[in-house]
Amino acid sequence: MMGPRGDASGWRWPLAMPTRPIRRFDPPPQRWLAGHRGVDLPVRPGEKVMAAGPGVVGLAERVAGRGVVTISHSDGLRTTYLPVRALVRPGDVVAAGQVIGIVEEDAVAHCTTVCLHWGLLRGRLYLDPLLLFGRGQVRLLPRWRVSEARRPS
Numbered sequence: 001m002m003g004p005r006g007d008a009s010g011w012r013w014p015l016a017m018p019t020r021p022i023r024r025f026d027p028p029p030q031r032w033l034a035g036h037r038g039v040d041l042p043v044r045p046g047e048k049v050m051a052a053g054p055g056v057v058g059l060a061e062r063v064a065g066r067g068v069v070t071i072s073h074s075d076g077l078r079t080t081y082l083p084v085r086a087l088v089r090p091g092d093v094v095a096a097g098q099v100i101g102i103v104e105e106d107a108v109a110h111c112t113t114v115c116l117h118w119g120l121l122r123g124r125l126y127l128d129p130l131l132l133f134g135r136g137q138v139r140l141l142p143r144w145r146v147s148e149a150r151r152p153s
Contacts, residue, residue: 010053010054010096011052011053011096011132011133012050012051012052012053012096012097013050013052013133014041014049014050014051014052014079014081014116014118015041015043015047015048015049015050015116016047016048016050019041019042019043021039021040021041021130022040022041022042022113022115023039023040023115024039024128025037025038025039025126025127025128025129025130027126031124031125031126037119037126038080038117038118038119038120038126038129039117039118039119039128039129039130040115040116040117040118041115041116041118042113042114042115043103043114043115043116044103044114045103045104045105045106045114046102046103046105047102047103047116048099048101048102049069049081049084049099049100049101049102049103049116050096050097050098050099050100051071051079051094051095051096051097051098051100052071052079052096052118052129052132053071053073053077053079053096053132054073054074054093054094054095054096055071055072055073055074055079055093055094056071056072056091056092056093056094057069057070057071057086057088057089057090057091057092057093057094057100058070058071058072058078058090059090060086060088060089060090060092060100060101061086061090063082066082066083066104067082067083067084067085067086067101067104068080068081068082068083068084069081069082069084069086069088069100069101071094071100076122076123077120077121077122077127078120078121078122079118079119079120079121079129080117080118080119080120080121081100081101081116081117081118081119082116082117083103083104083106083116083117084100084101084102084103084104084116085101085102085103085104086100086101087099087100087101087102088100088101103116120132
């Protein structure tokens with residue numbers, strides 16, 4: 001994993017120290033189906049969460065009982081962080097590495113242990129946030145079972 005300062009791209013890890021995900025990105029075959037649209041990082045309640053890149057806060061509120069922060073970046077990407085008690089407001093301009101919130105005390109609802117769910121989107125397409133550091137899952141085409149693949153005539 002990359003260090004908290006990130007890499008030459010300017011992206012930074014959203015926590016003070018890099019960790020291995022406890023649950024990896026696992027997108028559904030169709031965007032309306034169930035799947036895991038981000039990575040879950042192990043944390044402690046009250047741990048600081050930082051902006052992975054510079055941008056503008058789009059959302060900083062409770063959604064479905066959990067605190068959510070989203071940041072829109074100039075390159076068309078959007079990062080999401082939950083469950084986070086926001087220390088920023090919609091419209092705030094943030095720098096990479098700036099503290100945007102703290103992990104909520106009751107953050108176990110999503111995972112079996114306390115975690116930060118960190119997501120990445122381009123438009124409505126979910127991407128693996130580890131791609132920001134040259135790691136992660138790239139998915140260009142849907143996966144088909146071998147028996148479903150058509151052979152050229």
